[in-house]
Amino acid sequence: MRFLTVSGPPSSGKTSVILRVIEALQARRHKIGVVKFDCLLTDDDALYAKKGVLVKKGLSGALCPDHYFVSNIEGCVTWGKENDCDYLISESAGLCNRCSPHINDITAVCVIDNLSGVNTPRKIGPMLKSADIVVITKGDIVSQAEREVFASRVKQVNPGAVIMNINGITGQGAFELTSLFESASDIDTLKGKTLRFSMPAALCSYCLGETRIGEEYQTGNVRKMDMEDNK
Template identity: 45%
Template sequence: MKLVVLAGTQGSGKTSVLLHVIKVLVRDGNKPAVVKVDCLWTDDDQRFDRLNIPVRVGLARDMCPDHFTIYNTEEMLKWAEAEGADVLLNETAGLCLRCAPYPDKCLAICVIDVTTGPNTPLKVGPLLTTADIVVMTKGDIVSQAEREVFRERVLDVNPDCMVVEANGLTGKGASEIAELIEAGMNVCDNIVLRHTPPLAICSLCTGETRIARKHHMGVLRQMDGFTEYRGE
């Protein structure tokens, strides 16, 4: 089975692009399954259902959606295998620009919106910098010059990635992405993350609501960048 993790910023068009990619995969004789991870609510499973493929939803709720995805990757793979799939497409919310959801034995796809500004790629961490494919969306509503500047910014932070321009409305770029998925590696045992996830061990994460620094423990970073661990 092939594992594809598709992440990206909110509103970048991840689901719309993925729907077109699935149509191409099915047309080519593949058997994809989708796990959509979101935070509080989603009805995207209804959109995937129309394609007559196995779909499952995971809601991270008060947990980071990418941490949630990482913890549940093994279960997702077992589910997809039981459904007879040969490609597991995992779309994760990607709310934090510091998220790092990609295992090493997968095809990592980052979807990013060109209209967010030419310097946006410089503000995105491992979500973008460790991706195999960076999909630029909404390029039809900016100029050619703006698209080229955006592309160069992407390559500045991730020179080894393949950049694909896609359109979630027309399906542009879907065939190219599907070909890259079909040519990708199969997942195997003992997969590990490509990059460490964001720090998420502090008293705020466990429910502390008081603001003063004296009330907090765990991994803490101050305004000057100094990082410390306070606790047992």
């Protein structure tokens, strides 16, 4: 089973891009499974189900979404395998820019959009910087020059990645992206694999449900900002 992790900032177009790729994969008669990770609520599972693919939805609720992802992804792979999927795609949003679901030896895709601004690529951490494929969306809305500038900014922070422009609405570029999916990592299990980068840690009183503000309530892994003015 070919397995890929797809991630990207909220509203960057992850679901649209995956849907367009699914259409192309289905035309080649492949069985596809999608795992959609989100925090509070998602209706995207219905969009996937409508395409006739197998869907699993995971809502992290009160937990850190990326920690929730990594504790569940192995089970998802087993689920996809048991259901005889040819392809399994996991979709998760990178909410804090420092976290990343990408796994060593598993094809990693990051979706980012042209409207997010030229400084956004440098603000996103390993989710973008360690991806194998970077998909840039919403190119139809901006000019050619702006697309080029944006792509060069992405290239600067992840020079080794394949960078593609995809239109999630018309599907322009999705066919081409699909041909990259066809050579994605082929695996049976995630046992023994490692994350490409560690996840942000906290383990402080607020992780345990503390709501009060003030020094005396802060215990555990707490870090303070430097409030001294630079002289």
